Amino acid sequence: MKVPGFLLAGLAALSMAGCATRGPAVDSPALSDPEALAAAQAAQATRAAWLASRPDWSFAGRVAVNANGKGGSGRIDWQQTGTGYQVALSAPVTRQSWRLGGDLQTRAARLDGLEGGPREGADADRLLREATGWDIPVASMVHWARGVADPSASVDGVEYDTDGRLRTLTQQGWRVDYLDWFPAEGAQPVMPRRMEARRQGATVKVAVDQWQLAPQ
Template sequence: MKVSGFLLAGLAALSMAGCATRGTTVDSPVLRDPAALAAAQAAQATRTAWLASQSDWSFAGRVAVNANGKGGSGRIDWQQTGSSYLVALSAPVTRQSWRLSGDLRTGAARLEGLEGGPRDGAEAGDLLRAATGWDIPVASMVHWARGVADPAAPAEGMEYGADGRPRTLMQHGWRVDYLDWLPAEGAQPAMPRRMEARRQDATVKVAVDQWHLTPP
């Protein structure tokens, strides 16, 4: 479906903001040594368990979305409280904003800020596709943004870089590349700073400025 005129106008004004999320893929070698790979997988399992214990977390940064040649970019603030989420996207130039809220347990979601008023849907990804034309797997992004696979289905593949951190994740037909990481701080493990998710003609790029997690 076509993106609404209201949304296109806001996204067009954001063309310069997208520069902050663009960049080439980090060409680091894939970890092949069996012993080093086993150590990386064990570290990722520990990291995944720690993150699973975090019921409340948030991040702020920038996002760029493209679907079939249409899209835009801007600021993103993601707040997760248990299974509930609130994702705010703002356009600095036009001061327009959109809010996506929902619950992972029920799947129900609401999108606000569109021409014609709020829209509700039984699943966030379907709601976004119908209202904006964007292809964003919201339920999986909750996990991918934190550098872990979506536990709802087996991962089709995961590669690790020479540093032992996830480099590429394949799941649900998407390829997720982790291009940069924020270092570990205290009990908090390393967190993705920049990632790109791609499937066919759809691309979602996220650059995180700040993570907020509370140790369990």
């Protein structure tokens, strides 16, 4: 399977982006006090409900992907409208890009920007694996990127930091570490600034520059 050439070029050309998404695993202590833990769980439930009431959102930032030693880095722009998504990845220096579009309900997806033309499939995760060799849980990432669990899968583990924010989330064999957060603004709760999703042989790192959350 051939990784798109612009991403390999972007790995070198966008070294600054790569550095921005690299970082140590979560090293802050996990919250253990029962009373504080209960308060953190309640706050996370309130936060998740607030986000669920705003199904239209977007973020812009940087991403670095590695799958069995192959990958790249670049700019990422994620636009979510209800169950539909458009994810664009670009390497500004090489002026190359691809776009993944799909719907969480139908699971159908289309990947544009590949050599040989666009590809379509009934499953976005499988489409990406077959076209690029990457292992990215697209449907779950819709939730993980916002710092909430995927409601369609069981939660295998969750930890909070001493500030009561989500620290790690484990689902479907993936461990998601939340390394940095944007502070709350008005009614808007804290939002992930930097996260890493890992499982054996695969890593997805995201550094968000800006969130846009549509009003209810």
